[in-house]
Amino acid sequence: xxxxxxxxxxxxxxxxxxxxxxxxxxxxxxxxxxxxxxxxxxxxxxxxxxxxxxxxxxxxxxxxxxxxxxxxxxxxxxxxxxxx
Amino acid sequence: xxxxxxxxxxxxxxxxxxxxxxxxxxxxxxxxxxxxxxxxxxxxxxxxxxxxxxxxxxxxxxxxxxxxxxxxxxxxxxxxxxxx
Numbered sequence: 001x002x003x004x005x006x007x008x009x010x011x012x013x014x015x016x017x018x019x020x021x022x023x024x025x026x027x028x029x030x031x032x033x034x035x036x037x038x039x040x041x042x043x044x045x046x047x048x049x050x051x052x053x054x055x056x057x058x059x060x061x062x063x064x065x066x067x068x069x070x071x072x073x074x075x076x077x078x079x080x081x082x083x084x
Numbered sequence: 085x086x087x088x089x090x091x092x093x094x095x096x097x098x099x100x101x102x103x104x105x106x107x108x109x110x111x112x113x114x115x116x117x118x119x120x121x122x123x124x125x126x127x128x129x130x131x132x133x134x135x136x137x138x139x140x141x142x143x144x145x146x147x148x149x150x151x152x153x154x155x156x157x158x159x160x161x162x163x164x165x166x167x168x
Contacts, residue, residue, distance in 0.1 A: 009126070022149070025149055026149065029148065031144075031145060033134050035131070035132050040128070042091050043103075044120075044121070044123075044124070045120070047119070
């Protein structure tokens with residue numbers, strides 16, 4: 001079994017209005033030390049054992065469904081879980 | 085300067101309809117090896133140097149604004165960035 005953690009973030013060059021709004025709220029709460037906020041998605045996928053290449057699978061899922069390659073980047077971490 | 089990565093996830097016991105919908109789509113794309121999907125938020129915060137305790141700050145932000153402690157858990161990683 002695999003646990004895959006996927007992080008989807010907006011590309012550096014893309015404006016993040018949601019992040020700007022959160023930063024505004026943090027400043028109002030007097031956390032003025034915060035100079036930037038970027039918001040992304042975090043997904044945890046669980047995979048059953050099988051005859052497949054995990055990297056190939058995850059990359060296909062990320063480019064076709066989980067992220068928008070035009071404006072977003074993704075990274076992921078694979079963790080093998082030893083079954084009981 | 086600090087970079088803080090915050091991961092906000094639904095608690096184990098809370099249903100995740102968004103994750104279930106994504107899993108349904110993955111199955112339709114014939115990625116039937118995926119047995120579970122959980123969706124959360126990922127935030128990257130940048131902090132300026134200053135006289136404050138970073139852990140205290142981040143915990144306060146997370147409990148008061150960035151997550152809903154009733155249904156969500158959060159974890160974070162602090163990375164110190166050496167200025168140029």
